[in-house]
Amino acid sequence: MNRRRFLKLSAATCAALASLELENKGIFRPVASDAATCKGLPGSLGAKEVTSVCEMCFWRCPIVAKIKDNKLVKIEGNPKSPTNGHRVCARGNSGIQLLYDPDRMKYPMKRVGARGEGKWARITWDEALDEIAHNMKEVKKKYGPHALAMFDHGASAEFYREIFRATGTENFSNEPAFFQCLGPVSMAYLTTYGYQVSERVDMANAKAMLFFGSHLGENVHLSHVREYMKGLLRGAKLVVVDPRFSAAAGKADMWLPIRPGTDTALILAWINYVIQHDLYDKEFVHKHCKGFEQLRKSVRDCTMDWAARICDLNVDDMTKAIKMVAEARPRVSLHPGRHAAWYGKGDVQRHRAMGILTALFGSVGVPGGLYFPTPIHLGEADCLGEDEVDDLIEDVKPPETSLKDGYAFADIFPGSPTDAIIKATKTGKPYPVKLWGVCGVNLLQTISNPYQTMDAIKKLDFIFTIEVLPTEPAIWADIILPEATYLERYDAVHKKGNLYPYVTVRQPVVDPMFESKPPYWIARNLAKRLGYNLFTCKDEREFLNEQLEEIDLSLDKLSKAGGIVTFKANPYKDLNKPLGLNTDSGKVELYAESYDDEDLDPIPRFEPVPAPPKGYARLVYGRVPMHTFSRTMNNLWLSNECPEGKLWINDEIATRIGVKDGETVIMENQAGYRSNPVTLFVTAGIRPDTVYLPHGFGSRSPLLTKTYGKGASDQFMITNYRQDPFMGASGHRSNFVCLIKDGKKLSIPELRPLPPEIPRFKMRKAS
Amino acid sequence: MHSKISYFLSRIFSYPEQDPVRAGLTQALAGLAADMDLDAAPSTDITWDLARVEYTRLFVNAVGGVPAPPYASVYRSGARILMQQGLDEAIGYYRQAGVEPDSGPEPADHISVELAFVARLLETGNRKLLKDFLRDHLLKWYPVFFERLLAAQPHPYYETAARLTRLFLQNLCQEDSYEQTTVS
Ligand code: SF4
Numbered sequence: 001m002n003r004r005r006f007l008k009l010s011a012a013t014c015a016a017l018a019s020l021e022l023e024n025k026g027i028f029r030p031v032a033s034d035a036a037t038c039k040g041l042p043g044s045l046g047a048k049e050v051t052s053v054c055e056m057c058f059w060r061c062p063i064v065a066k067i068k069d070n071k072l073v074k075i076e077g078n079p080k081s082p083t084n085g086h087r088v089c090a091r092g093n094s095g096i097q098l099l100y101d102p103d104r105m106k107y108p109m110k111r112v113g114a115r116g117e118g119k120w121a122r123i124t125w126d127e128a129l130d131e132i133a134h135n136m137k138e139v140k141k142k143y144g145p146h147a148l149a150m151f152d153h154g155a156s157a158e159f160y161r162e163i164f165r166a167t168g169t170e171n172f173s174n175e176p177a178f179f180q181c182l183g184p185v186s187m188a189y190l191t192t193y194g195y196q197v198s199e200r201v202d203m204a205n206a207k208a209m210l211f212f213g214s215h216l217g218e219n220v221h222l223s224h225v226r227e228y229m230k231g232l233l234r235g236a237k238l239v240v241v242d243p244r245f246s247a248a249a250g251k252a253d254m255w256l257p258i259r260p261g262t263d264t265a266l267i268l269a270w271i272n273y274v275i276q277h278d279l280y281d282k283e284f285v286h287k288h289c290k291g292f293e294q295l296r297k298s299v300r301d302c303t304m305d306w307a308a309r310i311c312d313l314n315v316d317d318m319t320k321a322i323k324m325v326a327e328a329r330p331r332v333s334l335h336p337g338r339h340a341a342w343y344g345k346g347d348v349q350r351h352r353a354m355g356i357l358t359a360l361f362g363s364v365g366v367p368g369g370l371y372f373p374t375p376i377h378l379g380e381a382d383c384l385g386e387d388e389v390d391d392l393i394e395d396v397k398p399p400e401t402s403l404k405d406g407y408a409f410a411d412i413f414p415g416s417p418t419d420a421i422i423k424a425t426k427t428g429k430p431y432p433v434k435l436w437g438v439c440g441v442n443l444l445q446t447i448s449n450p451y452q453t454m455d456a457i458k459k460l461d462f463i464f465t466i467e468v469l470p471t472e473p474a475i476w477a478d479i480i481l482p483e484a485t486y487l488e489r490y491d492a493v494h495k496k497g498n499l500y501p502y503v504t505v506r507q508p509v510v511d512p513m514f515e516s517k518p519p520y521w522i523a524r525n526l527a528k529r530l531g532y533n534l535f536t537c538k539d540e541r542e543f544l545n546e547q548l549e550e551i552d553l554s555l556d557k558l559s560k561a562g563g564i565v566t567f568k569a570n571p572y573k574d575l576n577k578p579l580g581l582n583t584d585s586g587k588v589e590l591y592a593e594s595y596d597d598e599d600l601d602p603i604p605r606f607e608p609v610p611a612p613p614k615g616y617a618r619l620v621y622g623r624v625p626m627h628t629f630s631r632t633m634n635n636l637w638l639s640n641e642c643p644e645g646k647l648w649i650n651d652e653i654a655t656r657i658g659v660k661d662g663e664t665v666i667m668e669n670q671a672g673y674r675s676n677p678v679t680l681f682v683t684a685g686i687r688p689d690t691v692y693l694p695h696g697f698g699s700r701s702p703l704l705t706k707t708y709g710k711g712a713s714d715q716f717m718i719t720n721y722r723q724d725p726f727m728g729a730s731g732h733r734s735n736f737v738c739l740i741k742d743g744k745k746l747s748i749p750e751l752r753p754l755p756p757e758i759p760r761f762k763m764r765k766a767s
Numbered sequence: 768m769h770s771k772i773s774y775f776l777s778r779i780f781s782y783p784e785q786d787p788v789r790a791g792l793t794q795a796l797a798g799l800a801a802d803m804d805l806d807a808a809p810s811t812d813i814t815w816d817l818a819r820v821e822y823t824r825l826f827v828n829a830v831g832g833v834p835a836p837p838y839a840s841v842y843r844s845g846a847r848i849l850m851q852q853g854l855d856e857a858i859g860y861y862r863q864a865g866v867e868p869d870s871g872p873e874p875a876d877h878i879s880v881e882l883a884f885v886a887r888l889l890e891t892g893n894r895k896l897l898k899d900f901l902r903d904h905l906l907k908w909y910p911v912f913f914e915r916l917l918a919a920q921p922h923p924y925y926e927t928a929a930r931l932t933r934l935f936l937q938n939l940c941q942e943d944s945y946e947q948t949t950v951s
Contacts, residue, residue, distance in 0.1 A: 009768060013798030020773040020791055024781065024883040028866040069858075100849040106827055107872075112820055118830035121819040122782060433820040470828055513849070515872045636848065657802050708832075 029499035030564050030760050044074040050076050051563025053494050053506040055155060055486035056091035056098070057628040058177075059221040060494055062502070062564050063088060065487065065509035070514040072487060072510055082500035083223035088734040090626050094637040095695035098468070098485055099510070103634060105474070105482035106514035114482055115458065119477045125515065125525070128479050132437075133529035135462040135478075136167065139435040145169045146399045147434040149421050152176045154207075154440035155506065156483060156490040159384075159535065159628070160466065161524030166389045166436060166532045168396035171403065171433065173415035176446040176663075179416065183729030185340035187409060188351030191592050192359070194582030197370055200498060201333045202571065204230040205367040208237040208328030211262050211335050212354065217247035218694075219338070219623040227499075231368075237328060239321045241266065243620065244555030244648065244692050245685025254321045257687050259312040259752070260618050260733065261609035267353040268606055269307030270298040270322045274360055279326035281362025288579050289359050291591020291603070298603040309755045312605070312687075321359075329361035331368030344722030344731030352592070356604070359588045365573030373497040374570045381543035381552030385527075392532065401430035407728040408598035417728025418447050425456040438465040441481075444472040445630040445696060445713060448721035448730050451673070452720075466522065469634055472699070482516040484508075489518035490540035493547050501567040503551065505544060505558060572694035600725060609734060609753050610761035612689055615747035616670060617653070621695045621714040633710070644711025645694030646681035649739075650751075654682040657746040659739065667737040668745065669717045670763055675737075678712035691737060736761060772799065772935060773886035779877040779928045780837060783822055786815035793924065800927050803934060810924035821922045834919030835912050839876035842908035849874060853908060857881060860900045864893060878912065881905055882932070885939070901940045909936060 009017075047066035054061045054075070075095050078082040098104070108128035113119030139147050145168035152161055152173055164172035170762050182198075189197040203209055205225040216228055232238060232251060240252040241263060249255040258266060262478070262746055274280045277295050285292050307716040308315045334354055340347050342559060363369030363392035380386070403411035403420035410417065425433040436457070444450040457463060459477045464479040474480050483489075491506040512518060524535040553565060573579060581591045596602040612618050626642040647667070649659070659665060661682035667675040676698045687690055698713030717737060721730045737748045754760065775795060781786075787793050793811040800807040813821075823829070826837045839853030856875040861867050861884060868875045868883075885905070888897040909932070916929050 009802050010798060013795065013802050014768060016791060016795040016798050017768070017771045020771075020775060020778070020795060023776060024774050024777040024879065025886070026881065027860070027869050027871070027883050028864075028887055029869060030867055031862055031867050071854075096849060100840075100851070102838070102847070102849055103828070103832055104840055109823065109828065112816075119820060120823050120828065121816065122823045122827050129934055331922070475830070511870075513872075513874070636846065698885070 002342050008711040012505070028445065044068065047073055048509065050509040051103045051504070052487070052509050053491070053504055054088060054095065055506070056089075056095050057221065059224070060155075061092060061222050061494075063092065063502045064563070067509060068501050071097055071509060078504070078563055080564045081504075082566050083496070083498075084226075087222060089220045089222050089242050089634055090550075090641065091220075091635075091638060092626055092631070094635050095487055097637050098632075099487050101634065104469055104513075105480060105516065107482060108447070108515070110478045111478045115182070115478070116454070116476050120179070120480070124247075125517070128481060129522075129525050129529055131479055132276050132464050133526060136530060137433060139461055140167055140235055143434050144399075145396055145433050146171060147432050148437075149174060149416075149425070149435070150437045150439070151176065151441050151443055152172060152439045154292060154488070156466075156489070156519035157439045158492060159519050159600060160437060160439050160526075160536060162385065162572065163390055163523055163527055163530065164531065164718055166385075166392050166530070166534065167266045168393045168525070170398060171416045171421055174418050174421055175415060176418055176441055176443065178413065178730050179727075180341050180413075180448065180732065181339050181729075183341060183413070183727050184347035184724055185337050185351045186413075187348045187724075189336055189355055189584070190412075191594065192352060192589050193370070194362070195373070197336050197355075199224055199336070199338065200371050200373060200571075201335050202368050202371050202414070202499065203228045203236070203333045203335075204234070204499075204626070205331060205730050206231045206236045206263060206328070207331040207368060208239070209232060209333040209335065210239045210241075210325050211248055212241045212267075212337060212350075213342075213488035214240065214242070214248050214337065215246065215623045216335070217251075218625055219589055220625045231333065236333075237324050239325055243687045243690045245621075245764060246622070249685075253324065256313050256315065256317060258320060259310070260312040260620060260690055261611075262307075262606070262758075263664070264350045264353050264493070264604055265302070265307045265310040265606040266313070266318065267350070267357055268299050268302040268604065269304050269318070271295070271353065271357055271360065272302045273304060273319070273322055274357070275299070275327055279323070280360035281329055284330070284362030284364070284575065285360060287534070287575070289590050290585045291589060295356065295603055296590045298605075306696070310757055312752050316324070316371045326361065328368075329354035330363045330366045332358070332361045332363040333368060334358045334361070334363065336370075338518070341724070341729040342733045343609045343723050344729070344734070345609065346607045347731055348726045349607075349644060350598060353604040356590050359590060362575075364588065365571075365575060365579065367572060371499065371571035372573065374501045374567065376495040376497055376503060376567060377550060378493055378547040380496065381537065381546040382547070383537035383543055385532070385536065387527070388533055399431050403430070404728070405430075407723070408600065408726060410727045417723065417730070419723055419730045420728060422447065422456045425459055426452065428459075432505065434461040436460055436463045438463065438473050438477070440466065442471040442473060442630050445699070445715045447717075448732055450716055450721045451719065466519075470515075471630065481522060482514065483522065484512040484516045484518045488516065490520065490544060493544060499569050499571055499655040500567050502564050502565040503548075503553065503567075505555065507555075534585050592692065608758045612736045612748070613670060613761045614750065614765050616738050617649075617689055617691045617748040618733065619667070619669070619714065619717055619735045619737050620690055620692050620733055622692060624694045627694075627696055633699055639710075644679065645697045647678045647712070648681045648683055648686045648692040650686050650688040650690075651682050651684045652751060653688045653748055654680070657739070657747065659741060663741065665746075666740040667712065667717055668740055668762065669719060671719045671737045673717060673719055674740070675712040675717055678708060689748075752762055769939070770886040773882050773889060775799075776932050776935065777879045777882035777886060779925075779933075780877075780882060783815065783818040787818050787924065788811055788815075796924065796927055796931070799931055803931065805927065805930055805934065807927040807930060808923035810922070810927045813922055813924040817922065817938055818924065820947065821925060825916065825919060825925060835916035837878040837912065838874055839904065839908050840874070840882065842911045856904045857884075859905060860884070860896065863896055865889075875916060878909075881948035885936070889939075898940065901936060906936055907939060909933065
């Protein structure tokens with residue numbers, strides 16, 4: 001390089017440069033005098049503190065964000081919080097890595113290649129929103145309102161949901177978090193107790209706890225886990241029923257390694273046992289329950305011997321366990337569970353049986369048992385337009401055949417079963433679904449049979465996603481909107497009506513980066529283009545203040561109070577008075593008449609689910625404390641801590657088939673689908689007929705640089721599933737795998753013989 | 768003229784809001800490349816659409832991850848995330864010059880902001896600060912960014928711009944290259 005030449009520009013180049021507009025010229029301005037700096041102080045010392053709410057998972061712990069030079073440097077728990085105090089979990093800490101992830105979505109994008117190819121151009125917000133609005137209108141005009149469907153999850157989805165509701169579609173909120181997870185347990189406890197019990201179980205005050213297949217401690221919901229630990233520290237007994245030696249099993253007095261799919265048999269036998277042996281709370285049952293006689297009759301043949309054979313357990317252990325729990329009554333925390341979409345068939349009934357056993361112990365409205373929420377009544381913010389939407393859809397005709405048809409109780413929940421939407425999209429039956437909006441949910445790593453989901457997406461006229469990170473659905477989207485992270489936005493008022501009721505708000509701790517926008521802004525501008533008069537408040541502060549006013553609060557008052565205001569809890573009941581539950585009878589419904597009306601069993605019955613075909617083991621899945629499903633996999637800190645999940649396999653099976661701990665294998669499921677390579681964890685802590693894989697790994701989004709291709713995905717092995725007849729949740733645990741090592745297929749031998757009551761899964765194609 | 772070149776490069780490294788051919792960018796780029804003996808592939812065939820797609824792929828979001836995130840922070844500390852040491856450094860220099868960038872959508876350590884800062888220092892003749900900025904900051908990360916960008920096989924338009932920028936910055940950094948630009 002000749003330096004002199006470097007400096008010598010031709011006249012033509014000079015002229016070309018001279019004629020350019022150089023708009024970058026003006027981007028610097030004199031420093032404003034308030035350019036605060038706390039240089040010199042290490043770490044987060046001297047930082048400004050902003051209170052907010054975590055959303056690294058959906059437990060939503062109150063937090064304090066430490067800001068230095070307009071940058072987030074640290075996240076801690078809000079010391080004023082009665083639940084987590086100054087604590088956050090590993091994920092809560094790592095929010096900073098989400099905020100500053102170079103992979104995050106920065107601008108609205110439009111697809112320019114084929115769907116799934118992942119080729120985009122950055123576009124403006126106007127272009128992006130115009131295009132979405134145009135397509136929503138077109139699809140609605142051409143196929144009717146029900147051709148629009150919204151898949152959603154998380155706090156930010158609420159506004160978009162309202163927009164989809166305004167279009168008139170019945171498919172306005174199809175939450176995989178409900179239909180692949182909570183649905184069955186919600187249904188069961190609503191029927192039995194008349195309210196969403198969720199995790200309102202007072203473990204800190206329990207004398208005994210009983211869990212069925214729980215991931216507590218592996219799924220960290222901070223304050224919930226702390227209550228559980230408190231209970232254990234105070235000496236509560238713990239019985240864990242799980243085919244796997246889970247974290248909870250590791251703390252248990254008794255672990256019952258049950259055959260998967262047979263929990264209901266065990267619970268029914270226990271119900272029978274406590275009735276036969278007078279181990280139940282007669283007074284509670286007499287005063288507060290309906291249908292005891294029917295229950296007693298219905299379970300009288302469910303003997304311990306029968307259940308032992310079905311469940312592959314021994315009678316002594318089963319007896320010892322139930323006595324241990326029953327002796328502690330009424331201070332029994334029988335955890336209702338959270339992820340309940342296991343087998344489709346029978347899931348609601350399993351949780352019904354759990355609810356019934358809880359009632360027999362009288363563990364309702366008392367310390368240590370199920371408790372009741374303390375309602376906090378916020379004001380309505382008219383500007384959100386709920387009434388407006390009600391008016392808009394008043395005249396919308398329901399579809400001739402609804403996607404909820406065939407599910408007796410789907411009507412009481414918003415949205416439609418995800419399975420029905422995907423099938424309708426794929427087949428056009430019973431009516432065409434042509435447009436999807438996806439917000440905050442990774443459809444491919446959440447919904448059973450992702451291959452089917454991809455086929456369905458190909459049939460759509462239009463799909464848009466609203467994302468913080470480019471997960472799998474982004475690759476399929478026509479338009480992607482970059483949403484502000486939870487650290488850059490307001491959301492609704494967060495009220496927790498549990499044992500320590502409080503009100504707090506999420507608020508931006510830093511400004512949204514790039515052109516990411518908060519959900520309210522996005523929804524407001526989309527609604528405008530669709531001609532809906534929604535979201536008329538000029539900003540979030542306005543409607544938050546309207547809602548807070550009702551309880552004599554405001555954002556400013558809240559802020560002065562340290563970001564959080566607490567209330568007195570009212571979790572227990574005076575059992576001398578009627579419970580006045582919101583059930584048909586006002587009592588605990590041991591017998592559910594409403595089910596009988598729909599030809600569903602009013603009292604749970606055991607219905608077997610098929611066992612693994614010869615040569616295969618059942619695939620079950622769970623959580624790791626460092627991750628929230630597939631959402632956090634691209635987080636650098638969390639990925640460092642836990643880059644991939646290991647496949648648990650029984651040690652005796654491993655010896656028989658010749659695989660060792662730490663070796664890498666591939667799974668092949670009953671339909672012939674193969675997984676990414678996965679590392680084995682050989683352990684005595686799992687049944688020989690079962691393998692276990694933590695959920696959420698094996699990302700197929702090459703846009704996520706830190707997690708792409710790491711580990712195997714359980715979801716891509718889950719191709720066989722069945723719908724729950726109550727509300728259409730799809731069960732995930734009827735999938736079976738064999739292993740492939742060095743190209744050789746390894747059959748899983750059957751070490752535990754099957755009783756005749758349990759059929760075997762029939763392979764469709766021999767392999 | 769130096770500052771003009773730097774403003775020009777800054778503009779090429781920001782999102783193509785205009786057709787690069789119509790706006791005269793390709794022509795100026797080709798002229799500069801020729802004047803500076805840069806052996807560059809012709810880059811004038813870029814369309815606006817192509818520029819938008821290519822810019823998105825290289826710098827915004829892409830399958831396989833953005834090959835060359837254009838932020839100092841990603842290269843200046845082990846964490847490889849946004850808004851870290853690289854940004855602090857850049858802002859430190861801006862403040863020494865008594866300025867700060869407008870709060871646009873991009874963090875202040877974006878390559879185009881840093882090149883605009885170089886242009887401003889050239890304009891105001893603040894050579895001491897320019898030298899420190901180049902030696903202790905921009906040229907500490909630009910070469911890594913450059914390698915990652917080239918490994919992604921960018922369109923010649925961006926390749927030429929990247930090469931030109933490297934050459935330009937290296938030369939600016941060497942004090943004896945401060946001579947009046949001569950027009951031939
Ligand atoms: S449990 Fe952890 S990730 Fe979930 S909200 Fe609390 S701190 Fe955040």
